[in-house]
Amino acid sequence: MNTSAADKNDKHKTKMQKQKQRIDSQIEKNSLEKGVMIFLTGDGKGKTSSAFGMVLRALGYNHKVGVVQFIKGQQLSGEELYLKNKLPDVQFYQMGTGFTWDTQDRSSDIEAAEKTWSVAQRMLKDNTLDLVILDEITYMLSFKYLDPDTIINSIKGRPFGQSVVVTGRGGGSRLKEIADTVSEVKEIKHAYNNGIKARKGVDY
Amino acid sequence: MNTSAADKNDKHKTKMQKQKQRIDSQIEKNSLEKGVMIFLTGDGKGKTSSAFGMVLRALGYNHKVGVVQFIKGQQLSGEELYLKNKLPDVQFYQMGTGFTWDTQDRSSDIEAAEKTWSVAQRMLKDNTLDLVILDEITYMLSFKYLDPDTIINSIKGRPFGQSVVVTGRGGGSRLKEIADTVSEVKEIKHAYNNGIKARKGVDY
Numbered sequence: 001m002n003t004s005a006a007d008k009n010d011k012h013k014t015k016m017q018k019q020k021q022r023i024d025s026q027i028e029k030n031s032l033e034k035g036v037m038i039f040l041t042g043d044g045k046g047k048t049s050s051a052f053g054m055v056l057r058a059l060g061y062n063h064k065v066g067v068v069q070f071i072k073g074q075q076l077s078g079e080e081l082y083l084k085n086k087l088p089d090v091q092f093y094q095m096g097t098g099f100t101w102d103t104q105d106r107s108s109d110i111e112a113a114e115k116t117w118s119v120a121q122r123m124l125k126d127n128t129l130d131l132v133i134l135d136e137i138t139y140m141l142s143f144k145y146l147d148p149d150t151i152i153n154s155i156k157g158r159p160f161g162q163s164v165v166v167t168g169r170g171g172g173s174r175l176k177e178i179a180d181t182v183s184e185v186k187e188i189k190h191a192y193n194n195g196i197k198a199r200k201g202v203d204y
Numbered sequence: 205m206n207t208s209a210a211d212k213n214d215k216h217k218t219k220m221q222k223q224k225q226r227i228d229s230q231i232e233k234n235s236l237e238k239g240v241m242i243f244l245t246g247d248g249k250g251k252t253s254s255a256f257g258m259v260l261r262a263l264g265y266n267h268k269v270g271v272v273q274f275i276k277g278q279q280l281s282g283e284e285l286y287l288k289n290k291l292p293d294v295q296f297y298q299m300g301t302g303f304t305w306d307t308q309d310r311s312s313d314i315e316a317a318e319k320t321w322s323v324a325q326r327m328l329k330d331n332t333l334d335l336v337i338l339d340e341i342t343y344m345l346s347f348k349y350l351d352p353d354t355i356i357n358s359i360k361g362r363p364f365g366q367s368v369v370v371t372g373r374g375g376g377s378r379l380k381e382i383a384d385t386v387s388e389v390k391e392i393k394h395a396y397n398n399g400i401k402a403r404k405g406v407d408y
Contacts, residue, residue, distance in 0.1 A: 005311075010311040018306040033402045036407075040250055044387035045242065050250040050259030053283070056260050058405035059290070060282030077259070078264030086263070088401065106216040107209075130405060163244040163406045180395035183248035191242075191384035197234045201262035201334060202242065202367045 035130075035163040037155060039172060040180035041138070044187035045203070047167040051133045052079050054165055055090065063130035066091040066123040070116055070137040070168075077204045091129070093119040111144040120154075127159035138168025138175065150175055238261040239334075239367040241359060243376060245342070248391035249407070251371040255286040255337045257282050258369055261293065266299035267334035270295040274320055274372075283408045295333070297323040317349035324358075331363035342372025342379065352378055 021199075038054075040047040051067075058065050067090060074085065083092045095116040097103050116142070121134045140146040152174055155164055166175055176182050198204060224279055229236040242258075244251040249258050255271075262269050271287065271294060287296045321344070327336045342352040359368055361362075370379055380386050402408060 008350055009310040011302060013308045016305040016308040020308070025304060026206035026396070027402075028364065030401045031394060031398050033403075034400065036403050038249065038393045038395075038406065044388070044389075046244055046250060046254040046383055046387045049261060050254035050262050051255030051257065053256035053258075054406055056256050056286050057282030060285035061405045063405045077262030077294075081264035083264075088303065101220040102228060104217045104220040104224065106213045110226070112312060152248050163403060165406075179393070180398065181249055183250045184390040184392050185248075185250065186246070186388045186390060188380065188386035188388050189383070191240045192230070192234065193236050196236045196238065196240060196362065196384055198231075199237075199240050201265045201267045202258055202369075204238060204261070 001077070006128060006132075009075045009113065015062070035161045036180040037178060038165045038181045040161070040165065040167045040183050040185060041172050042178070042183075042185035042187075043169050043171060044169070044185035045190060047103050048187075050134050050183075051135055051165045055133060058131045059087070059090075060170040063149050064089075064128055065131045065133070067093070067131045067133040067135065068120040068123065069094040069139075070113065070140050071095060075204060078201050091123065109143070110145050112155045113140050117146050119150075121150075124158045124162075124164070127162065129159075129162055132158070132162060132164045134164065134166045136168045138171040140171075141175075144164055144169030151175075152178060160194075214262045224340060233303040237365050238302060239362070241382060242365070242385045242387075243379050244368045244371045244387050244389060245324045245376050245380070246370065246387075246389035246391075248389035250389045251373075252283070252339050254387075254389075255339055255371050258335065259337060261320060262335045263294075267348075268293075268332055269335045269337070270330070270333045271297070271337040271339065272324040272327065272341075273298045273339040274317065275299060276345050279408060282405050285368030295327065313347070314349050317344045318375070321350050321355075325354075328358045328362045328366075329370070331366065333363075336362070336366060336368045338368065338370045341370055341374045342364055342375040344375075355379075356382060 040050055055065050070160060083090055093116065095112050097109060097112045103109055120134055123129055141148050158180060244254055261268050287294055299316050301313060301316045307313055324338055327333055345352050360382055362368060
């Protein structure tokens with residue numbers, strides 16, 4: 001090794017030692033062990049898939065998981081197939097109506113939303129569940145299909161150790177307030193706007 | 205139903221019919237069926253979990269998947285456990301060195317990065333794989349552990365039907381250019397900064 005490379009390695013080591021100190025001291029400070037509420041919002045791709053990644057992560061520890069999807073296309077999705085065929089232990093409920101622009105029927109949408117919410121509400125009271133996913137529930141708020149107070153209170157009143165992941169692009173200002181972690185997924189670009197067909201196993 | 209509610213429902217129906225027309229016409233225009241490259245960047249929580257959500261989605265269709273993780277903590281992760289124990293058919297390789305601030309050793313990091321990249325490169329040539337995940341590879345670029353041209357060319361030269369998901373916060377300006385879809389995951393807030401311990405099955 002020449003001197004310049006050795007020098008680079010030394011500098012790297014010092015810098016990394018400092019970074020490790022910073023990270024370790026933050027880890028040490030963080031002592032509160034509780035279920036977290038995560039809110040994934042924004043217009044970009046990756047919110048629902050991120051929620052399902054956490055399902056997989058939780059299942060790695062044999063945690064118990066419940067998933068409620070508040071909206072779905074008429075197309076079958078990969079996550080739906082996987083949950084139904086491979087993960088019978090995951091509690092899974094889907095509002096079976098298609099997108100609201102498919103149904104075009106407000107009162108049947110509201111009825112379906114309320115039925116779906118009652119499943120979610122039961123999960124949010126179930127202290128055997130480690131993780132609950134409320135996928136696309138924000139649409140139910142922006143369309144005023146469900147009462148925000150009821151949802152906020154149910155999430156806040158969930159069992160102490162239970163984590164909740166909420167996804168959806170609009171209608172989430174109050175969800176932001178009560179969340180421990182909020183990520184906004186911004187669309188920088190999307191294949192969809194470039195003539196590329198939605199891709200099975202990636203987009204749905 | 206009173207007049208006002210009926211009126212609301214009618215308005216809703218008209219609005220949704222228009223929205224459906226817009227969406228359907230975009231779907232019709234999109235005819236190019238090819239594997240996509242998705243780049244998930246930004247400082248917020250949800251990039252790796254989103255990639256793993258797409259793994260689950262792809263497996264729903266019995267697609268073949270390869271996953272390479274370029275960085276890992278010394279802690280075991282839920283996704284690692286799940287892949288190893290439940291998904292032996294997924295090709296999975298992990299750079300087994302810990303974070304670069306844990307190793308503090310630049311030359312051994314580079315060696316590990318190169319070895320890991322050779323696995324990724326093989327996957328990017330394998331036309332039996334429908335989906336390849338390159339998790340946290342951007343760190344290898346920002347630390348200058350790997351050559352960006354080689355990575356860009358391998359991704360661009362992959363089999364036509366193969367999709368690639370690349371994650372990581374920094375070092376991705378050239379990846380952005382070649383990606384079909386780019387989402388920037390912005391941290392709005394994070395439990396971590398509020399004294400809450402990283403949560404098993406959610407954060408790792």
